[in-house]
């Protein structure tokens with residue numbers, strides 16, 4: 031059974047890793063290069079850091095033209111980042127568009143959330159999406175984690191996290207990732223299974239079930 035890496039920006043060549051690679055949407059050639067590779071899937075979205083107002087329309091068209099492909103498992107990462115210099119209303123506008131694409135193409139949404147818990151939850155309440163939403167790279171505390179879980183969201187943990195939040199997270203709402211870290215995903219599984227005091231094989235099994243729950247069409 032493969033290790034599942036729900037969100038990464040760097041392609042890992044090890045075959046026992048099922049990875050959802052998030053390429054830079056500004057580089058179309060990179061996306062085309064990846065699309066027929068085995069065990070590598072994609073998430074496509076406009077990252078809040080890289081929003082350029084004049085390019086949004088063409089990037090949205092690109093995402094829509096690729097989103098139907100079976101290799102595209104998720105939309106995103108997209109979201110709201112209060113520490114980045116891009117205008118917050120523009121970030122929200124782009125995020126809303128990504129939510130619409132996620133719903134239209136029936137692909138879960140992977141979310142970048144920096145100090146934006148309340149706004150993201152408000153979007154979730156207002157738009158009432160059918161598709162699952164996953165907050166990636168979660169480093170917040172138990173209270174913030176509970177707000178997200180109570181509103182039906184999923185949480186993905188990487189190499190750096192709040193141990194209290196992790197331990198309180200329902201196992202059936204959890205994913206693992208290495209994002210842009212050089213830490214191998216296998217190391218993430220090792221340290222998190224240790225922290226949770228469960229066997230690594232059981233953690234792998236649970237994450238596989240979780241992915242199958244949110245993406246029933248996938249064969250792992």
Ligand SMILES: [Zn+2]
Nearest residue numbers: 039107209210
């Ligand atoms: Zn990322």
